[in-house]
Amino acid sequence: MENGRSFSMAEVIWSSGSTPQKAGAMALFEANGSVWGTLGGGCLEAESRQRALEALDSGQARVFDLKLDEVGNWDDGLICGGRVRVMVDPNAQENRDVYRQFVAAGRERKPGLLAVIIRHPDLTPGRAFWAPQHKLEALPVGIEPDVIHQFLKAGRPGALRIDREEDDDAIEVYLEPMIPRPRLIIAGAGNIGRTTAHQGFLLGFEVTVIDDRPLYANRDNLPDADHVICGDIAGEMSQQDITGDTYIVIVTRGHRRDRAVLESCIHSPAAYIGMIGSRRKSKLIRDSLVKENTATQAEIDRVVSPMGLDIGAESVEEIALSIASQLVGVRRRGSLDAGSKSFS
Numbered sequence: 001m002e003n004g005r006s007f008s009m010a011e012v013i014w015s016s017g018s019t020p021q022k023a024g025a026m027a028l029f030e031a032n033g034s035v036w037g038t039l040g041g042g043c044l045e046a047e048s049r050q051r052a053l054e055a056l057d058s059g060q061a062r063v064f065d066l067k068l069d070e071v072g073n074w075d076d077g078l079i080c081g082g083r084v085r086v087m088v089d090p091n092a093q094e095n096r097d098v099y100r101q102f103v104a105a106g107r108e109r110k111p112g113l114l115a116v117i118i119r120h121p122d123l124t125p126g127r128a129f130w131a132p133q134h135k136l137e138a139l140p141v142g143i144e145p146d147v148i149h150q151f152l153k154a155g156r157p158g159a160l161r162i163d164r165e166e167d168d169d170a171i172e173v174y175l176e177p178m179i180p181r182p183r184l185i186i187a188g189a190g191n192i193g194r195t196t197a198h199q200g201f202l203l204g205f206e207v208t209v210i211d212d213r214p215l216y217a218n219r220d221n222l223p224d225a226d227h228v229i230c231g232d233i234a235g236e237m238s239q240q241d242i243t244g245d246t247y248i249v250i251v252t253r254g255h256r257r258d259r260a261v262l263e264s265c266i267h268s269p270a271a272y273i274g275m276i277g278s279r280r281k282s283k284l285i286r287d288s289l290v291k292e293n294t295a296t297q298a299e300i301d302r303v304v305s306p307m308g309l310d311i312g313a314e315s316v317e318e319i320a321l322s323i324a325s326q327l328v329g330v331r332r333r334g335s336l337d338a339g340s341k342s343f344s
Contacts, residue, residue, distance in 0.1 A: 006031050008052035009092040012039060013118065013159045013174040017082030019068060020044055024157035024176060028092075031056055044068065044084060052088045061089040061126030063118055085159065087118060087126075087174060095128035102130050102178060109180035109206075113152050115141050116176075118159060121169035142171045155179045181206040182271070182331060185240055187233050187261045188251040189216035191316045192276065192323075196249055198224045199324035205247070210236045234260035242268040247327050249307070250275040259285045262303065266295045272330045274307030274323065282306060 012025040020040025027037035027045065029052040039045045047066055055062055065085050092099070095116075102114050112132040117123045120142065131138050133152065137145045143162055151160065157176040184200040186193045189211035200207045201224035208227040211217040217230035229236050233252055242248070248270050250261050258275055262285065265273060275282065282305035289295040308322030309329070 006056060006090075007036075007092070008056045008088050008090040010039060010048040010052045010086055010088045011116075011174070012084055013063070013087050013116075013157075014085040015082060016084075019082035019084050021084075023159070029053060029056075039086070044086075048086050048088065051086070052090070055088045055090040059090055061087065061091065061124075063087045063125075087116070089116075089126040091126050092128075095126070098128040098130045102176075105130075105132065105178045106180065110178070111152065111180060112136075112178045113139065113148060114176040114178065115139050116174040117141065118174055119161075119170060119172040121171070141173050143173060148175070151175050152177045180245070183208065183243075183246045184249065184327065185210070185237065185242070185246060186249045186251065187211075187237055187258075188253065189213070189222060189228075190251065190253055192319055193249070193251045194222060195316050195320035196251070196323050197222055199320050200327070201225070203324060203328060205327075208240070211252075233257060234264040237261050238264040240265075242270050244269045244271055246270045247272040247330070248274065249323060249327075255281055255285070259288070263289065263294055266299050266303070272327060273303050274326070275303060275305035276307060277305060279306060 007028045007030045010027050010029060012021050012023050015022050020042060021044070025039050027035055027039050027048065029035055029049050031053070035049070039048050044066060051062065051064055063085060065083065067083050098114070105112050110132055112130060113136055115129045117125055117127040119125065123141070129139050129141065136148045136152065139148060143160065147160070155177050157174070159172060159174050162171040182205055184205035184207050186197055186207065186209045189209050193209060193211070197207050197209050207225045208229065209217065209222050209225045210229045210231070210233050212231060212233055214230055217228055219228060222228050242265060246268070248265055250258050252258050252261060255277070258277065262273070262275055266289065286300045286303065290297055290300055304326070307326060308319060309325045311318070311322050313319045313322040
């Protein structure tokens with residue numbers, strides 16, 4: 001978009017049933033045949049490419065529906081049986097300032113809502129608008145503010161249709177919430193910390209790694225981390241903005257350091273606090289924090305230690321996978337499943 005080349009943007013705005021991609025999937029199709037992003041390949045992407053190139057010729061945004069068991073052939077390998085609605089827009093360049101705001105909001109962890117017109121009596125299809133969370137009422141799309149707030153709260157992209165009684169013109173808008181990535185703060189940049197950081201990156205977390213050793217706390221060792229902090233681990237942890245969307249993994253190189261880090265974040269509202277180690281180590285640290293009145297029993301009970309799903313992990317990579325799997329479980333289900341914290 002920044003280089004000014006001609007392209008058509010295709011985005012899944014609605015899906016139902018089994019589909020290779022869901023609402024929010026996007027691809028850019030250039031006139032020269034280049035493709036950026038993906039709609040899942042197969043017949044869906046092939047059909048979208050054809051429609052996108054046709055839209056480049058016509059200069060008009062279009063919406064089309066596709067039933068995935070009625071197109072292509074078995075060689076595609078994507079006989080999913082679901083349905084999708086795709087919007088192709090050859091004029092997305094005209095909305096580049098809006099998309100810049102959308103990207104910047106994600107980078108700065110500021111929630112908001114992107115609105116793209118599909119059908120409207122007064123606005124051109126493809127026209128895009130952005131509003132931060134505290135200004136959603138300013139979106140000029142003709143939808144009640146309460147409905148827009150509910151859409152942002154749900155956190156899932158999709159199309160919204162409003163039928164108006166006063167005339168025959170319905171309003172249909174694609175809405176994509178900007179929900180900041182959940183934060184993963186890893187205390188310790190050794191083998192397990194480094195590998196867990198990589199897993200967190202792959203899973204869409206904003207990854208911060210803290211270590212007090214310059215040899216470990218650097219970009220060469222942690223290429224996938226968004227933020228690398230070199231300093232006193234417990235002290236730096238206490239300076240972090242820990243919210244209910246923060247996940248903390250404690251994997252320092254010693255029990256005393258682990259305890260100090262745990263003490264620095266035990267009172268936080270973090271969604272997850274996990275600490276590596278054996279059950280014996282965990283019990284010693286837990287009991288000492290309660291005995292010294294450093295933490296309440298309720299706060300201690302929130303700590304996952306030993307942490308990680310019990311998958312029989314032995315190698316560094318397997319241990320990191322077990323931790324990452326547990327993070328996903330908490331993120332998607334809101335709590336730990338019974339018996340899920342038995343790794344040791």
